[in-house]
Amino acid sequence: MTYAITQSCCADASCISVCPVNCIHPTPDEPDFGTTDRLYIDPRACIGCGACADACPVDAVFPIDKLTGELSVHAEINRERFSEIPASYPWGQPQFPRSLPTDAAAPKVAVVGTGPAAGYAVQSLLRSTDAEITLIDRMTTPGGLIKFGVAPDHPSTKQIEHTFATSYKHPRVRMHLGVEVGRHISHAELTEHHNAVIYAVGAPGHRTLGLPGEDLPGTLAAREFVAWCNGHPDMAADAVELSSERVVIVGNGNVALDAARLLLSDPDELAGTPIAEHALAALRKSKVREVVLLARRGPEHAAYTRSEWIGIQQRLAGRIVVDGHGGAGEVIAAAAEGSTAGLLRDLPVEDVDWDRAPAGDRRLVLRFSSAPAEVVGDAQVRALRVGDGSGSRDLDAGMVLWSVGSRGVRIPQLPFDEASGVIPNEAGRVQPGTYVVGWAKRGAAGGIGANRACAAETVDALIDDAAAGRLHAAPKNAKSFNKLLRSRK
Numbered sequence: 001m002t003y004a005i006t007q008s009c010c011a012d013a014s015c016i017s018v019c020p021v022n023c024i025h026p027t028p029d030e031p032d033f034g035t036t037d038r039l040y041i042d043p044r045a046c047i048g049c050g051a052c053a054d055a056c057p058v059d060a061v062f063p064i065d066k067l068t069g070e071l072s073v074h075a076e077i078n079r080e081r082f083s084e085i086p087a088s089y090p091w092g093q094p095q096f097p098r099s100l101p102t103d104a105a106a107p108k109v110a111v112v113g114t115g116p117a118a119g120y121a122v123q124s125l126l127r128s129t130d131a132e133i134t135l136i137d138r139m140t141t142p143g144g145l146i147k148f149g150v151a152p153d154h155p156s157t158k159q160i161e162h163t164f165a166t167s168y169k170h171p172r173v174r175m176h177l178g179v180e181v182g183r184h185i186s187h188a189e190l191t192e193h194h195n196a197v198i199y200a201v202g203a204p205g206h207r208t209l210g211l212p213g214e215d216l217p218g219t220l221a222a223r224e225f226v227a228w229c230n231g232h233p234d235m236a237a238d239a240v241e242l243s244s245e246r247v248v249i250v251g252n253g254n255v256a257l258d259a260a261r262l263l264l265s266d267p268d269e270l271a272g273t274p275i276a277e278h279a280l281a282a283l284r285k286s287k288v289r290e291v292v293l294l295a296r297r298g299p300e301h302a303a304y305t306r307s308e309w310i311g312i313q314q315r316l317a318g319r320i321v322v323d324g325h326g327g328a329g330e331v332i333a334a335a336a337e338g339s340t341a342g343l344l345r346d347l348p349v350e351d352v353d354w355d356r357a358p359a360g361d362r363r364l365v366l367r368f369s370s371a372p373a374e375v376v377g378d379a380q381v382r383a384l385r386v387g388d389g390s391g392s393r394d395l396d397a398g399m400v401l402w403s404v405g406s407r408g409v410r411i412p413q414l415p416f417d418e419a420s421g422v423i424p425n426e427a428g429r430v431q432p433g434t435y436v437v438g439w440a441k442r443g444a445a446g447g448i449g450a451n452r453a454c455a456a457e458t459v460d461a462l463i464d465d466a467a468a469g470r471l472h473a474a475p476k477n478a479k480s481f482n483k484l485l486r487s488r489k
């Protein structure tokens with residue numbers, strides 16, 4: 001029985017490294033690996049050994065006869081990926097992780113952050129060096145966006161935290177939670193106690209558009225809404241009010257889809273997930289009947305990935321419409337099958353009457369070719385004004401969610417590129433002894449699995465510096481570090 005990869009694939013390539021017949025693609029040395037959001041199994045080559053399913057950290061791989069219900073489409077999605085590709089693949093050159101020469105002293109390494117980038121960096125450090133590792137996070141719960149970003153109705157994706165948790169228990173790893181670098185402790189103090197510091201601090205800020213009214217009560221970032229659903233301690237239980245009939249989400253990437261899906265799902269379906277109690281209670285009482293995904297450009301430029309689109313289409317079956325504004329219907333009808341716009345082929349196209357309040361079943365409306373111009377309201381959002389070059393109109397809404405991207409924030413004593421929102425680096429090296437990984441290194445793009453190769457590159461840079469004697473001395477020990485932390489908190 002052959003296997004297939006399903007929607008929750010994190011593309012970290014753990015499955016590829018254990019496949020004995022090279023049937024999972026793209027592999028890290030194939031050109032589209034850097035842009036794919038998921039991997040596929042070629043059923044013509046798969047021998048059904050199941051090694052990939054055992055290695056998958058997010059439970060995304062199944063024998064095709066076990067694909068039932070929402071998962072059943074994935075057998076065809078895997079097969080289709082290879083329909084125009086020959087059935088045999090040459091093996092790439094074997095690659096072995098670099099390791100620290102055995103005669104080099106074991107470095108003391110601090111890793112700031114406990115999200116996926118930190119998790120993969122720690123795995124790589126444990127495998128390739130004898131480093132003593134100190135993990136630090138400002139939150140009192142580890143996991144970064146696995147805990148507070150990945151939507152609660154994606155439980156199999158959240159499972160990856162268990163993979164990382166095994167390294168947290170390793171005897172060479174110590175963890176300090178509730179410690180913020182730049183507040184409780186400085187970069188200079190970290191370097192006094194460690195030979196190297198790796199920053200895996202993500203991109204906790206969100207981009208803004210600089211529109212009038214952008215900060216009115218009733219507006220927030222879509223990732224903040226998802227964080228509220230995940231019980232993030234920075235998001236008060238009453239931070240979100242679901243008392244209006246329409247919510248507009250600006251943007252149509254995967255985080256926008258997460259927010260829309262959570263707002264429109266049957267709360268009973270969310271009840272068995274790790275959703276925060278306050279969010280579930282609010283969603284049960286929610287008055288929201290319509291969520292509008294607003295995009296500046298046309299359907300051919302939509303930012304969501306195919307897997308996430310298929311997921312929301314299944315969840316909201318029969319409750320998604322395209323607003324015909326801007327010729328969206330014609331673009332979709334002419335789009336090639338499987339293309340971004342082509343995915344919307346089966347949806348009804350309707351000339352939405354925005355002067356009428358939403359009525360009927362809870363639904364999702366996709367509106368394209370409309371740029372947000374202003375948030376209208378006095379003490380609270382009343383509408384989002386949108387324009388398209390030929391004029392403007394108000395879309396009445398009591399809540400506006402921004403889903404226009406995340407960006408890094410400056411950490412005192414470290415360089416920071418304001419334009420790109422990242423810590424400037426070369427292959428992860430900021431300078432010998434200081435490194436960066438994950439979204440703080442590459443910018444806020446890519447799913448969890450993309451951080452695996454990113455972490456390997458950063459750890460390679462650290463190993464090179466360690467082997468060449470370029471790491472700084474760390475005169476103070478772990479006992480002194482613990483004492484310092486106790487004095488600050």
Ligand SMILES: Cc1cc2nc3c(=O)[nH]c(=O)nc-3n(C[C@H](O)[C@H](O)[C@H](O)COP(=O)(O)OP(=O)(O)OC[C@H]3O[C@@H](n4cnc5c(N)ncnc54)[C@H](O)[C@@H]3O)c2cc1C
Nearest residue numbers: 113115116117138144145149180181201202438439447448
């Ligand atoms: C809403 C949302 C949903 C997502 N859903 C998915 C999904 O379903 N599937 C998927 O593959 N990808 C998903 N992603 C993308 C994925 O979460 C990222 O690829 C990944 O989290 C980036 O990892 P990171 O470790 O760089 O950052 P993060 O996960 O953000 O981790 C950064 C860590 O650093 C800590 N930190 C920050 N500053 C400091 C400081 N000064 N001192 C101490 N600690 C600090 C933070 O508390 C945090 O724990 C989602 C992203 C978002 C925003």
